[in-house]
Amino acid sequence: MSVLVVAEHVRGRMRGVTYELVTAGRALGGPVAVAVIGRDPAALDMRREGVDEVVQVRVEQAEFENDVYQRVLEMLIAERRPQVVLLGFTVNSLGYGPAIAVRLGLGLATDVFAVRRDDGALVATRAFYGSKVHADLEFPGKESVLLLLRPTIWPPAPPGGNPKTITKAAPDLPHSRARHQEFVEPPRADVDIADADFLLAIGRGIGDREKIPTFEQLAQKLGATLAVSRPLVDAGWMPNSRQVGQSGKTVKPKVYLAMGISGAVQHLAGMKASGTIIAVNTDPEAAIFGTAHYGAVADLFEVAEELEKLP
Numbered sequence: 660m661s662v663l664v665v666a667e668h669v670r671g672r673m674r675g676v677t678y679e680l681v682t683a684g685r686a687l688g689g690p691v692a693v694a695v696i697g698r699d700p701a702a703l704d705m706r707r708e709g710v711d712e713v714v715q716v717r718v719e720q721a722e723f724e725n726d727v728y729q730r731v732l733e734m735l736i737a738e739r740r741p742q743v744v745l746l747g748f749t750v751n752s753l754g755y756g757p758a759i760a761v762r763l764g765l766g767l768a769t770d771v772f773a774v775r776r777d778d779g780a781l782v783a784t785r786a787f788y789g790s791k792v793h794a795d796l797e798f799p800g801k802e803s804v805l806l807l808l809r810p811t812i813w814p815p816a817p818p819g820g821n822p823k824t825i826t827k828a829a830p831d832l833p834h835s836r837a838r839h840q841e842f843v844e845p846p847r848a849d850v851d852i853a854d855a856d857f858l859l860a861i862g863r864g865i866g867d868r869e870k871i872p873t874f875e876q877l878a879q880k881l882g883a884t885l886a887v888s889r890p891l892v893d894a895g896w897m898p899n900s901r902q903v904g905q906s907g908k909t910v911k912p913k914v915y916l917a918m919g920i921s922g923a924v925q926h927l928a929g930m931k932a933s934g935t936i937i938a939v940n941t942d943p944e945a946a947i948f949g950t951a952h953y954g955a956v957a958d959l960f961e962v963a964e965e966l967e968k969l970p
Contacts, residue, residue: 660776663741664693665732666705667751669722670842673703676747676808678815683774683808684745685709685816687781692739693822696731697721701824707816711823718829722839725754727832732759734830741803743781748807760805766798769807791924811911811932852901855884857914860903860930862888864919864940864959868896874918877963886910888920904929918959922947 662684760767
């Protein structure tokens with residue numbers, strides 16, 4: 660099953676989702692080609708295990724512009740006829756991916772978190788109704804399918820390999836109504852929980868705002884970063900930058916310690932790819948125990964007190 664991955668890069672650096680797309684594409688059986696579109700595509704290293712071919716397309720634009728990517732990808736699809744086209748489920752890809760699918764009559768699915776081959780047919784899994792329902796999608800009659808894959812689900816392809824590299828001339832680009840002008844940085848958060856290896860996440864089980872310093876202190880002792888579920892942000896107790904979930908941040912730490920979090924589907928969607936998940940909750944029927952690798956039906960304050968005693 661031939662796969663074409665479209666690389667994402669910002670300010671001369673490849674985004675991590677690109678390497679995750681390579682892993683997903685390789686699992687489909689390959690071969691995997693990666694399209695790198697930019698002013699200097701050769702400067703963006705795609706020597707990753709699982710990449711068979713790198714297609715470099717030089718354009719005038721240094722940064723992402725949706726009409727440029729759309730026109731280039733339409734050209735590549737017409738020339739190469741890949742069975743599967745993989746993009747990240749990102750703001751950039753949403754700006755042109757669905758438009759290409761409609762224009763070329765491709766199969767389309769967004770926010771995909773699992774893909775597989777079933778008797779030779781492609782099957783993509785995604786969530787509906789706020790992640791309350793998961794469904795498998797098939798694409799009968801479609802020779803090519805375009806998928807936008809959810810970041811952090813697949814492990815990034817490791818460095819290595821020696822892919823063949825070819826260079827393509829960019830197609831003629833029509834005048835666009837949208838052009839990249841500059842980057843405007845958002846207000847800097849106190850911490851980026853998406854980069855943390857160890858997260859201590861707390862939920863409404865802590866009871867009231869005055870208990871938060873207790874867990875801030877515990878996180879510091881454990882060498883963890885404090886994160887929260889949505890109710891604490893909605894109550895104004897913690898900033899949105901600390902929130903895990905669909906309306907917060909998707910995280911993938913090595914260890915995720917959840918205390919007093921019941922496990923709403925929106926929260927689970929943002930952390931279920933964590934390496935080791937440990938849950939503490941007084942309710943044995945809490946949904947988070949269905950996702951956790953280890954769980955304790957216990958009072959979170961008693962557990963916190965015991966952890967504080969650790970040397």
